[in-house]
Amino acid sequence: MSSTAERAPRYIDAINQALAEAMAEDDTVVVIGIDVGAGEGIFRVTRGLFERFGPERVIDTPISEMGYVGAAVGAAMTGLRPIVEIMFMDFLGVCLDPIMNQAAKLPYMTAGALSVPIVFRTQTGAGRSAGAQHSQSLEAMLAHVPGLKVVMPATVTDAHDLLLAAVRDPDPVVYVENRRLYATRARLDRDPLPLGVARVAAVGEDVTVVTWGQSLRECLTAAEGGSPSLEVVDLRSLVPLDMETVLASVRKTGRLLVVHEAVQDFGAGAEIAARVADELFDDLRAPVRRLGAPAVPMPFSPDLERALLPSAVAIAAVAEKLTRES
Amino acid sequence: MSSTAERAPRYIDAINQALAEAMAEDDTVVVIGIDVGAGEGIFRVTRGLFERFGPERVIDTPISEMGYVGAAVGAAMTGLRPIVEIMFMDFLGVCLDPIMNQAAKLPYMTAGALSVPIVFRTQTGAGRSAGAQHSQSLEAMLAHVPGLKVVMPATVTDAHDLLLAAVRDPDPVVYVENRRLYATRARLDRDPLPLGVARVAAVGEDVTVVTWGQSLRECLTAAEGGSPSLEVVDLRSLVPLDMETVLASVRKTGRLLVVHEAVQDFGAGAEIAARVADELFDDLRAPVRRLGAPAVPMPFSPDLERALLPSAVAIAAVAEKLTRES
């Protein structure tokens, strides 16, 4: 930790920094959640905030997700801009209503009279033997709910930029961290991309690989092989969905592989795949493929778990196969 | 009502009859929910059951979905076979945890030592000006959760057969009624199809239309036009997903349109579309299309609502366009 000054910030530092910036620039921004205050967060994401901004702006809650997430929605309707934490994405099981039935719907139901500028901060990520109830990537569920924006930062820069953008956004935004990325380090890019724009993370020729969140690393590793040449698109947000960038890339490569850590069946990859297969029907040189986790709850065993998650090796293999199919 | 004896049963009668049969054949079957007992159900689906089977088997609950759905899961683990009602599918917002994190996962997490033979009965359906919080079709969310089976009866026969199959099934099954179908009438088929098998509801040549739930009616109406000639496949269940029947049909027609009442973006139609576009890449004569509701909360206004739901006219138009694209 002593060398932090010289070293590039970690993903987790970038989140922390964005939280501090958001709170400093707008005093209606408050952070709400279990142990986010004096405890500095179960993963230490909120460290320093309580000390700096005090208990009125960094608000500890009891274990009452339905209640405090609902209260955060009510606060967002009445002049605050809460960043409310759902400690594990799996806990949507106990607080879906305020997200799905309240925040996502009230602006529409009131024809815009109410606005709900809120960020639902949560984290996900299998690969740590956290068991089936603490390993789910549920972004597809939320992207399916009209009225929610869904962002999934995959890089240190996006961890920072997308969080700030989410806080400044007038709409409810679900911001999903991946805890396997917390320790990754990189310098922040200077020119932030806006929320809603995808990024070409690696330029390539043969196969477009669309991904988001922690799978980006696996995809980039797969791309390092060089053959086939992969163009990796980091989607950054599922809603809004930047199909232009995706389509432009697939127009060039003629092939698409969508990769995500979430369960493949009825996952968000299906939407991308279906759209591309439709819109580029005549341009595709090979079928659009997807690679996600198989339809099983995530097992505790590290070996079993590892075998289920899309790896760089598997990504490269599917991509290679795609080039042979056309 | 006096002519019921002569007339074919309604969809709602078929559900009621299946409930009674399931309870009669197995005395561990219990019905649990808000007002399912003496009140006979808010839509009168459970009428007569309380009188016939008594308060120990038709169990009224307080407005405590998280609690009573969770209790039903606990009861299923310990010798009962509960049919638990979630009055509107939208109320998943207040009871997702016992479904997603308990029932779906406990059998796997215990390597099969526990089983959870439970039916989550719920109903959905826009088109009745019930407003954005009472009109959602959320089957995609549940189909995405490994460990849940998801059935969506579209016909009177299936309302009966799939419910009985769901109760007899050793796994958690989500059984989704559509309230716009309650009053539809038909005689029960004699030979029930098992759970997990799709049904060709109309034979046709030009375009395969895959659907489920209430949209089946619209698709069949669209098919009546005759030109283009539509082959309508009623999926009956999303999990298990009978791709064989779908693929066989699309192999024949070379074209696929997936139709559902749920929001199209990140909806279950994307999974079918992505699979077919992949597996039949060389056989497709036109791109796979989807027709679902646009990504907006369902408005109260009947006019606005009607305009958003896939209609027979729209289905026929998309199908017709598809035939022109190849």
Add this chain to the structure above:
Amino acid sequence: MSHPDPSGAPVVDPAASAPLESLFASMALIRAFETRVAELYRDGEIPGFVHTSLGQEAVAAGVGLALRPDDYLATTHRGHGHCLAKGVDVDGMMAELFAKATGLCRGKGGSMHVADPRLGVLGANAIVGASMPLAVGAGLSSKLRRQDRVAVAFFGEGAVNQGMFHEAMNLAAIWDAPVVFVCENNVYAEFTDSRTMSRVPRVADRAAAYGIAASTVDGNDVEAVHAAAQEAVERCRVARGPFLLEAETYRSHGHYEGDAQPYKPAEESDAWGALDPLSIAEGRLLERGAGSAQRLAAVRSRARERVEAAVERARAAPPPAPEEAYEHVFHG
């Protein structure tokens, strides 16, 4: 019955109570509105689900008149009366129920989602229990922004068994949020006598589990409701923390319009019928010489006329344009 209030003596000067005339007029408006809505629904002029608050007017009026225009209010599927008592425009409400472009929500919300943020009305809500966390958030917002706005959550006694009640009450308590929880105990939740769904018949008795002060009031006595509401609201106003007010009343219509109510014992409805909140207020006004029978009848008929005018305007108003279906999903 009043729970011991840890923070001391009454904060409201009884003379500050709204005069019974105003309370009566507010109730008359609600009665007229709901009566007409029930007819219009029966006749198919209003779509969707409609839950009227007939018989419960005293709760809405009594609480509504204890609030400032900038106080917050979150309510339920049975929320027409609460909105009207808070001052929401009758035309805008009626047009909303007719799904017209002139409706408060331009026809997108309907009966179960009427809202008017200009008057702090955060909306009716079709999820039982959801009004409570929303109101806690509004109260928190008021407190943190150093305002003295109070947030009121209306809910039925059926909602008390929802986990959201528990979590919201506890949050309001530990955050000392200016929230008045108003439980309208109208005996029934849909078709169920709520007394069978809890071993503790009195909702106010549950407040002790959160260290929240509470009281039960005769919900058909509009003056009693108003006095209790004012007391509770003023406590919040001066930062003495949340309060649970239970108003005992009776739902005189079905759960929804069209409900035949086979589950209600006749003696019960008869007994409550004799306790009509408008008649009680009328009796008192006459007794006190505060108005003649004629003048009171005029108040009622002016209310009916006001509602009828709203109906005419709603009928005449245009529906929302088709493209509006796609608007307002996002602000940005």
Add this chain to the structure above:
Amino acid sequence: MSHPDPSGAPVVDPAASAPLESLFASMALIRAFETRVAELYRDGEIPGFVHTSLGQEAVAAGVGLALRPDDYLATTHRGHGHCLAKGVDVDGMMAELFAKATGLCRGKGGSMHVADPRLGVLGANAIVGASMPLAVGAGLSSKLRRQDRVAVAFFGEGAVNQGMFHEAMNLAAIWDAPVVFVCENNVYAEFTDSRTMSRVPRVADRAAAYGIAASTVDGNDVEAVHAAAQEAVERCRVARGPFLLEAETYRSHGHYEGDAQPYKPAEESDAWGALDPLSIAEGRLLERGAGSAQRLAAVRSRARERVEAAVERARAAPPPAPEEAYEHVFHG
């Protein structure tokens, strides 16, 4: 402190209490298990999250020994002790924590999901509060099937603020389900002193809101816990309805292994450290002449040996076969 129990006098004959020797042996096993697990986790031999129950052994042992093998038990992320006290096989548990094929869940569950339905153990659970509705369901099942099996839900004081507590307590009450709610009040929920998260410090005081009888017991006095648990269990056994038992104790390790616990005042941990449940039991046994220091040391070392044997077996056991990842999603 005992709440008035509406259903009458004690149902348990005090002489039927398990002897202190058995309770001590049970605690010694849990202590040995948890101590070893903490080391193994620190050394990276056990993956995932681990939450030990060190310091809380008396609650597990006292309740566990009041149960029959066919009684149901649902517990939390901190459930090792409860499972062991219910009689779950030490080898199977340890192997599960090692993610081995010989584990109770064949390595698919892990520390937070150990289960053994043969002994009524419906599982540890990683969702705070989830044990409670599951136990209510098990109790309902027992009741409707005319069995006399009792269901126990373990949970922490932090879980009491979850809506599931509220809903489950009320359901158990109105269904008269044979459920003992055991709240292990160990002061902390993660890094938070739970007394700051409710205005009502005593969990048992919240039971009145459901009409459920409740009591608070010294959770470090294994005999007291056992007596109270037996009383509660027997009430359920004879269909006198649910009970809430609060056991006051202290989490002597961090929330998870590795937690540095800056939030705990030193005096507090010291004070509780002096109340070690095993030492208390030992002192009493010696005082009563029921065992020599040597014999008690032998009990402790046998427990450590038992655990060490389990560790060796777990280490030697094979991991699950890769294809098992795809099995057990469905039964049919």
